[in-house]
Amino acid sequence: MKYSEFNQTTEEFQQISNLISSHLSEPYSIYVYWFFLNTWPQYCLTLRDEDTSELIGVIISKVEPHRDVRMRGYIGMLVIDPKHRGKGYASKLVEMTVQKMIKCDDVDEITLETEVINQGALKLYESLGFMRTKRLYRYYLNTHDAFRLILPVTEKSMKRIAFLTPIV
Ligand SMILES: CC(C)(COP(=O)(O)OP(=O)(O)OC[C@H]1O[C@@H](n2cnc3c(N)ncnc32)[C@H](O)[C@@H]1OP(=O)(O)O)[C@@H](O)C(=O)NCCC(=O)NCCS
Known part of the structure; x- marks a missing residue:
């Protein structure tokens, strides 16, 4: 098995798109992953x-400042x-x-959402240290609730936003 970064070809984009649309319960618009990729x-x-x-799996994520005070990684999609x-x-x-994310972007925390009924994903993420922070009522188009999970990385993730200085 070989792990790689997205090679930025139309062919690989199409394969990723097929894998996601066949196996993720949420029907994402192609523009969502086009934007991420x-x-x-x-x-x-x-x-x-x-x-x-053959493409066996993919993970799609991003990193952005959160409320101007923390660097937050976000895992958008994961499929095997x-x-x-x-x-x-x-x-x-x-x-x-x-x-x-830690090495290249000094993230303070990493978040994601998953359906409350997705026991496999919850077990996977919780075994890697992610914790449930919020339940989001009817978050998905199929009306299922989601859990937001967070992996705190630095002390900043454990402080209230009001006590943090903006990232310049
Ligand atoms: C969830 C998913 C990504 C897991 O992929 P995977 O390669 O089988 O996961 P792993 O083999 O790395 O398993 C990691 C851990 O999660 C647990 N796990 C994974 N799937 C599970 C399931 N269906 N039920 C219970 N536990 C499960 C494994 O037992 C393992 O725990 P362990 O290390 O204590 O044994 C895969 O089932 C999938 O693509 N599902 C559809 C898409 C999806 O739900 N994505 C996540 C949405 S955020």
């Missing part, structure tokens, strides 16, 4: 079978092809993303 290509990591080159689940691939993609 165009703006933060370095935060799209792919996993391919080395022998067949059903044939290859349960082998630790998703955990590896999340760990690589977390380390990259």
